[in-house]
Amino acid sequence: MENFIYSIPTTAYFGKGQINILGDTIKAHGGSKVLLAYGGGSIKQNGIYGAILDQLAQAGLAHVELSGIQPNPRVESVEEGIEIYRTNGCDFILAVGGGSTLDACKVIAAGVKYDGPVNDLFRGGPGADLKAAAPLATVLTMAGTGSEMDMGAVITVGKDHKKKVLMHPLVNPKFSILDPEYTYTVPEYHSMAGVADILCHLMEQYFTPESGANVQDRMNEGFMKSVLEEAPKILANPEDYDARANIMWASSMALAGFQLLLGKPMSAFPLHSMGHELSSKYDMTHGVTLALLTPAWMRHTMASAPAYLPLFARFARNVMDLREEDDAKAAEAGVQKLEAFYGAIKMPASLREAGVREEDLDLIAGKAVEDGNVGILTPLGKDEVLQILRAAF
Amino acid sequence: MENFIYSIPTTAYFGKGQINILGDTIKAHGGSKVLLAYGGGSIKQNGIYGAILDQLAQAGLAHVELSGIQPNPRVESVEEGIEIYRTNGCDFILAVGGGSTLDACKVIAAGVKYDGPVNDLFRGGPGADLKAAAPLATVLTMAGTGSEMDMGAVITVGKDHKKKVLMHPLVNPKFSILDPEYTYTVPEYHSMAGVADILCHLMEQYFTPESGANVQDRMNEGFMKSVLEEAPKILANPEDYDARANIMWASSMALAGFQLLLGKPMSAFPLHSMGHELSSKYDMTHGVTLALLTPAWMRHTMASAPAYLPLFARFARNVMDLREEDDAKAAEAGVQKLEAFYGAIKMPASLREAGVREEDLDLIAGKAVEDGNVGILTPLGKDEVLQILRAAF
Numbered sequence: 101m102e103n104f105i106y107s108i109p110t111t112a113y114f115g116k117g118q119i120n121i122l123g124d125t126i127k128a129h130g131g132s133k134v135l136l137a138y139g140g141g142s143i144k145q146n147g148i149y150g151a152i153l154d155q156l157a158q159a160g161l162a163h164v165e166l167s168g169i170q171p172n173p174r175v176e177s178v179e180e181g182i183e184i185y186r187t188n189g190c191d192f193i194l195a196v197g198g199g200s201t202l203d204a205c206k207v208i209a210a211g212v213k214y215d216g217p218v219n220d221l222f223r224g225g226p227g228a229d230l231k232a233a234a235p236l237a238t239v240l241t242m243a244g245t246g247s248e249m250d251m252g253a254v255i256t257v258g259k260d261h262k263k264k265v266l267m268h269p270l271v272n273p274k275f276s277i278l279d280p281e282y283t284y285t286v287p288e289y290h291s292m293a294g295v296a297d298i299l300c301h302l303m304e305q306y307f308t309p310e311s312g313a314n315v316q317d318r319m320n321e322g323f324m325k326s327v328l329e330e331a332p333k334i335l336a337n338p339e340d341y342d343a344r345a346n347i348m349w350a351s352s353m354a355l356a357g358f359q360l361l362l363g364k365p366m367s368a369f370p371l372h373s374m375g376h377e378l379s380s381k382y383d384m385t386h387g388v389t390l391a392l393l394t395p396a397w398m399r400h401t402m403a404s405a406p407a408y409l410p411l412f413a414r415f416a417r418n419v420m421d422l423r424e425e426d427d428a429k430a431a432e433a434g435v436q437k438l439e440a441f442y443g444a445i446k447m448p449a450s451l452r453e454a455g456v457r458e459e460d461l462d463l464i465a466g467k468a469v470e471d472g473n474v475g476i477l478t479p480l481g482k483d484e485v486l487q488i489l490r491a492a493f
Numbered sequence: 494m495e496n497f498i499y500s501i502p503t504t505a506y507f508g509k510g511q512i513n514i515l516g517d518t519i520k521a522h523g524g525s526k527v528l529l530a531y532g533g534g535s536i537k538q539n540g541i542y543g544a545i546l547d548q549l550a551q552a553g554l555a556h557v558e559l560s561g562i563q564p565n566p567r568v569e570s571v572e573e574g575i576e577i578y579r580t581n582g583c584d585f586i587l588a589v590g591g592g593s594t595l596d597a598c599k600v601i602a603a604g605v606k607y608d609g610p611v612n613d614l615f616r617g618g619p620g621a622d623l624k625a626a627a628p629l630a631t632v633l634t635m636a637g638t639g640s641e642m643d644m645g646a647v648i649t650v651g652k653d654h655k656k657k658v659l660m661h662p663l664v665n666p667k668f669s670i671l672d673p674e675y676t677y678t679v680p681e682y683h684s685m686a687g688v689a690d691i692l693c694h695l696m697e698q699y700f701t702p703e704s705g706a707n708v709q710d711r712m713n714e715g716f717m718k719s720v721l722e723e724a725p726k727i728l729a730n731p732e733d734y735d736a737r738a739n740i741m742w743a744s745s746m747a748l749a750g751f752q753l754l755l756g757k758p759m760s761a762f763p764l765h766s767m768g769h770e771l772s773s774k775y776d777m778t779h780g781v782t783l784a785l786l787t788p789a790w791m792r793h794t795m796a797s798a799p800a801y802l803p804l805f806a807r808f809a810r811n812v813m814d815l816r817e818e819d820d821a822k823a824a825e826a827g828v829q830k831l832e833a834f835y836g837a838i839k840m841p842a843s844l845r846e847a848g849v850r851e852e853d854l855d856l857i858a859g860k861a862v863e864d865g866n867v868g869i870l871t872p873l874g875k876d877e878v879l880q881i882l883r884a885a886f
Contacts, residue, residue: 101673101738103508108501114756115496280494312735315742318719322711330707342705345494345756349708363507363738 101312101363108357109272110249114349116341118277119151119239122194123159129235129274131192134163135185137205138196141167143241146285152196152239164188166208169197172379172386173204175257175264178218181208185234193236195273198294199245199386202238203253206271209234219257222264224471233270239277242286243348244294244387246301246355248276254376261380262467278352280344288335291347292445293387295331298351299324300390304369305360307401307411308476313363320360323350324419331445365476371397373474374485377464382455391447392454396492398435402428405478451493461489494705494756501750502665503642507742509734511670512544512632515587516552522628522667524585527556528578530598531589534560539678541634545589557581559601562590565772565779566597568650568657571611574601578627586629588666591687592638592779595631596646599664602627612650615657617864626663632670635679636741637687637780639694639748641669647769654773655860671745673737681728685838686780688724691744692717693783697762698753700794700804701869706756713753716743717812724838758869764790766867767878770857775848784840785847789885791828795821798871844886854882 113121126134134156143149156163166181185193185208195205211218213232220227238248247253253266283291306320327350333343354360361367374397375389402412406428413427416434424430448454451461465486474480480488506514519527527549536542549556559574578586578601588598604611606625613620631641640646646659676684699713720743726736747753754760767790768782795805799821806820809827817823841847844854858879867873873881 101508101735101742103511106501106505106507108499108750112499114499115494118496312738314723314735314739315716315719315746318715319712319746320715322713322715323708326708326711342494342707345705346707349494349756353708353712357501363742 102365104362106357106359106362107269108249109269109274110356111275112249112278112352113275114278115345116279116281118279119148119155122152122237122239122277123155123161125275126156126161126192126194126237127159129192129237131235132161133188133190133192134161135166135181135188135190135193135208136163136196137166137169137181137193137201137208139167139169139198139201142285143196146282148196148239148241148282152194164190169201169204171200172256172383173200175218175255177204178207178211178255181205182211182218185212191234193234194239195236196239196241198240198242199247202240202245202247202273203255205236205238206247206253207255207266209236209271210266210268219264221266222255222257223267228266228268230268230270233268236271236273237275237277238273239282240348241282242290242294243283243344243351244297246298246351248273248278249352249356250358256380260467263376263380276352278348280341280348283344283348284339288338289446290385291334291338292331292447293385293391294351295327295347295387295445296391296442296447297387298347298354299327300371300387300394301354302327302360303394304367304371305354305358305364306415308361308364308367310411311364316360316363321418323354323360326350328419328441335445368474368476370474370476370480374468374488377467378451378456380467381460381464384454388447388454391442392451392492393488395435395439395442396488398438399491400484400488401477402431404484408477451489456493458493461486461493465489495758497755499750499752499755500662501642501752502662502667503749504668505642505671505745506668507671508738509672509674511672512541512548515545515630515632515670516548516554518668519549519554519585519587519630520552522585522630524628525554526581526583527554527585527587528559528574528581528583528601529556529587529589530559530562530574530594530601532560532562532591532594535678536589536634539675541589541632541675545587545632557583562594562597564593565649565776566593568611568648570597571600571604571648574598575604575611578605584627586627587632588629589632589634591633591635592640595633595638595640595666596648598629598631599640599646600648600659602629602664603659603661612657614659615648615650616660621659621661623661623663626661629664629666630668630670631666632675633672633741634675635683635687636676636737636744637690639691639744641666641671642745642749643751649773653860656769656773669745671741673734673741676737676741677732681731682839683778684727684731685724685840686778686784687744688720688740688780688838689784689835689840690780691740691747692720693764693780693787694747695720695753696787697760697764698747698751698757699808701754701757701760703804704757709753709756714811716747716753719743721812721834728838761867761869763867763869763873767861767881770861771844771849773860774853774857777847781840781847784835785844786881786885788828788832788835789881791831793877793881793884794870795824797877801870844882849886851886854879854886858882
């Protein structure tokens, strides 16, 4: 097991009615004028917006708004938020929504304390080593990205829709309000795309070279099993509180402090690297891209690095509950059972079915590896990514 | 799932050589004069004491010492520590050792900020709702109690050796240094008693009434499996780094923020309630008492509340990897496999073998329930505790 630091800076207030702590808790964190940021406005239909305004008013907090943050959020939303925050003398950011709104707000939190272009703040940029960030809290309305408990953000930049990453402990939310009831009205397709996203976060932290970190992997297996068990209950009844609660909590815990990667080699998150390019090109829902690519990536890895067959067989046995003793057969059966799960939660069966054009695959593969190898168990350069895309097509 | 707050105030620095962050990190937390507390002095034989003095000196930190904290630590050690801290104008506490030293230091941390007798600080006392505590860090030399990542402490008070509990977020360590190599020299018997303690913490958070908290229970199953897998490796080779690391991390994670109980009904920790009385009476190693009582408690619960058989059968299948389909048979087979595990890690087979006298059982049962029912799945009053003690005898 490698050395690590375990630190969870975000407090989670989980459950029904936890919105009631919002105003006082912002105040306790020194907030007096809040930048309230959200997406397309669905929070105005489901009562969340009203509850938040009540909380801010009751605690005597002023606020200004940034609305219209889109899925696959763009740097222009971030720049707009920074401008509003500064112009109005805000001192706290409240992100209400799913991963897109939360990610945009993390970069706003960094940007308002940085004297230069937002682009500097992303990985590899001259401002990536943040010196300060505005305090941020979140109210989650959709489970999946885990952004409410981690230090990462993904933003789309430029005409070619490049996905850029900000990763810094200073943008961890101070606290997050997680009320599973807030996810009741998330449409089925997006709820299940969130499930695919959670599962992928878990798998990308599980499928790494041997490290001896048994506790982390056993914990991960528990999370994966829970997600497989609970997701179908949401399909059957979108207002199944416990199922919504378990999916929401699995999502948060999957990335809290990257606890499942502690002691292990850092994952390159290959599926996210490839998936982000599909999202960029087609504005495709993030989790859907992951469900589409995962089985093809697994088979590619099993074929090109048979030494990892026991790892995939362990997944099949411990997570997919298969009894097959032969590693190769178990591993393949595990992939098939995972495909069946994606089918059951109504993910598209192929890139083609999801609207991807065959003539774009080469371009997508090239963009996915623009910053170099994205593999973890095996090297993934352009050729390998193209093979995976073709297999998933 | 019930509402909960997830908060992990302690940062863990895990791995080889992490002692090197000690001096600077104490300074970063505002420490300048440190009360260095430890137990019987084994840290002077294995090099840990020297490394700590180097760290303190290098960071320019003064220190005074409290030594000789005993297993099942007594309130007199706490009082001595408070006196030394105050007399010398300390501003930071560093606990070096296992759960006993850590627990004593937590109560010292609370006591130095409280104007009254230490006894006031325990559960139910007039000072139990702490207003302040001194900052505390820990260097762990033995895995088991989880005290390095939680907010609890157990102290022995009075002539009748009553175990008293302090439980408050203010005594969470600011940070804990967890170096698995520091546990290489822990004698086999105490290493394995630590394993029994970890497993018991996990089981007492697992065996609770149905709550819908699937994620937490699946995570718990992962921890339990890991402990069952890793402990025998330590028996085979006390310097198996990964095995020591997994056991140490399982121990910490089992109680970090009581994360496995979040969303579930609070456990009464029945096995700890009973076990503490055995430790008090015979100065018996804490974890050993738990190994002795657990199978008897499981069988008592299964017999008196058959409605919980599916829960014990789930343990047998998901943790003990048994395939039996009948719940009652699976549950009993699970207990037997657990007994076999305790045998394999060389725990005594019965209270009698461990030196308990039959004529004391009545007294022990009475003391265990002095503060009322200690049950969680079924009520445990004096009669029931006596039955369990007799079955374990």
